Amino acid sequence: MFNVMPIPAFNDNYIWALTVPGGNEVAVIDPGDANVVNRYLKENNLQLTTILITHHHQDHTGGVMQLCQQHPVKVYGPDNSPFEGITDKLTDGDKVELLGLTLNIKEVPGHTLDHISYYLAGPDPQLFCGDTLFLAGCGRLFEGSAEQMHRAMEYFRRLPDTTQIYCTHEYSLANLTFAAAVEPTNTHITEAIEHCTRLRESGQPTLPTDIATEKQINPFLRYSEAPVRQSAELFAGGPLTSEVAIFAMIREWKNQF
Ligand SMILES: [Zn+2]
DSSP: OOEEEEEEETTEEEEEEETTTOOOOOEOOSSSOOOHHHHHHHHHHEEEEEEEOOOOHHHHTTHHHHHHHOOEEEEEEEOOOOTTTSEEEHHHTTTEEEEEEEEEEEESSSTEEEEEEEEOOOSOOOOEESSSEEEEEEOOOSOHHHHHHHHHHHHHSOOOTTTEESSSBHHHHHHHHHHHHHHHOHHHHEEEEEHHHHHHHOOOOOEEHHHHHHHOOOOTTOTTTTHHHHHHHHHTTOOOHHHHHHHHHHHHHHHHH
């Protein structure tokens, strides 16, 4: 597995830095800001060799050009991305060899049409999912459809329960407030709010989360659970006849929340 460290950027972004034990090479995911990455490299005496991009948004790609000028790096990212700084283009089912480990590429459009995720299989699975799955939340549908994002959620639900999830924003407490509105009697959500509040009060990230936890607390993974369906139907004012319709209604409710 990778050693994964957060490099905080902007208000609430995390640029994840990946190393393996004994190595001084590092990969970063979605470096929106080159300066915080350069400071991290210097402080930890690391050499940047690889950038992984999940999607084209500026807060995920804004530092790439500067980092490329300053370091000899490969830039992996989606084949269909409007972002022009990608040197090694990826599509569904591709694999990336990184620091001796293999990442599996999955296309997960919805937030944007070019969104991909990176998954490390094995005894300690790790998922780098950008702005798709968040702790107790999911990304906004800027370019894709609810059907597409629902398909991405189906993929995430099938990953091993122990999978560590590294998403790109510290949105957890706001997401949990919404999750509690959807499921007021879900005690896992109440406990997650207490846990995340303690972490934020001590200045720590609430991430990573894991698939087992998300199946218990995340309304965007729980579209097949009766309490979530009932709340979504109450919000919709009528019956919802498919999991996609439930998912789409929860997403719409969150937009207005
Ligand atoms: Zn984004």
